[in-house]
Amino acid sequence: MPAKLNVNIDHVATIREARKTIEPSIITAAVVCEQAGAHGITVHIRQDRRHIQDRDISLLREVVTTYLNVEMATGEEMINIAVQTKPDAVSLVPENPFEITTEGGLDVVKNSESVRAAVNRLREVGIFTSIFIDPEMRQIEAAKNAGAQQIELCTAEYAELTLSARAAHGEGLEKAQAEIERLKRAAAFAESLGLIVAAGHGLTYRNIRALAAIPEISEFNIGHNIISRAVFVGLYKAVEEIIRAIGVK
Ligand code: PXP
Numbered sequence: 038m039p040a041k042l043n044v045n046i047d048h049v050a051t052i053r054e055a056r057k058t059i060e061p062s063i064i065t066a067a068v069v070c071e072q073a074g075a076h077g078i079t080v081h082i083r084q085d086r087r088h089i090q091d092r093d094i095s096l097l098r099e100v101v102t103t104y105l106n107v108e109m110a111t112g113e114e115m116i117n118i119a120v121q122t123k124p125d126a127v128s129l130v131p132e133n134p135f136e137i138t139t140e141g142g143l144d145v146v147k148n149s150e151s152v153r154a155a156v157n158r159l160r161e162v163g164i165f166t167s168i169f170i171d172p173e174m175r176q177i178e179a180a181k182n183a184g185a186q187q188i189e190l191c192t193a194e195y196a197e198l199t200l201s202a203r204a205a206h207g208e209g210l211e212k213a214q215a216e217i218e219r220l221k222r223a224a225a226f227a228e229s230l231g232l233i234v235a236a237g238h239g240l241t242y243r244n245i246r247a248l249a250a251i252p253e254i255s256e257f258n259i260g261h262n263i264i265s266r267a268v269f270v271g272l273y274k275a276v277e278e279i280i281r282a283i284g285v286k
Contacts (some may be wrong), residue, residue, distance in 0.1 A: 041076035045260025050088035073276035077089040077104030126165040142170035143181035172223035187233040196239020222252035
């Protein structure tokens, strides 16, 4: 079965926040994504509220009928928001206030206590918990030990390697293939520990195919590329197209 797609709609809110106004509506965006066949909606509430606001989470909780996944850091303020609004899933991510986007996976090995505490609080109220990590065996083990039900493999490295046409031949191709193999091994190892495997970050219509062929990956979280394409073809069509790309095994 092809992997599921959660559309990350943060950048619809980025456009709204550029003017601190009411449009474009992320509620409309969520509904259009669902109607186009998305299996879920993902948003990232950041400490600086640069795009998604607290109110968005409450409204999305009422409107989303598929699956609402909220990405957040492990601090108390964020976990309280999750406990109050009860999204279907929370994905724990690292957060550096100066980053343009999430820079890599959460270091669960180094932060095992705080991650475990966050996972416990989320699971106590029935929220499905995922941890965004780099494709490293020790991080996968640490995520399992912290009590997560799912890991999301960070595909930022793969995305970087496939950004230009260099990935189509020679050394660029070899590096991209090596990263695919690393993701494959990580996905198989995580599944062997009983974890559900998701993947995301920097995925596009152009680079998704190789990852869609990894059977252990059951969910993708994709944002920037879909919203970028939506600017030209519309959100409904952009979502349909990426679902088609994921379905091509
Ligand atoms: N997964 C996680 C954990 C993320 O933090 C992000 C970015 O918010 C994504 C997936 C989506 O990344 P992109 O916008 O590059 O598709």
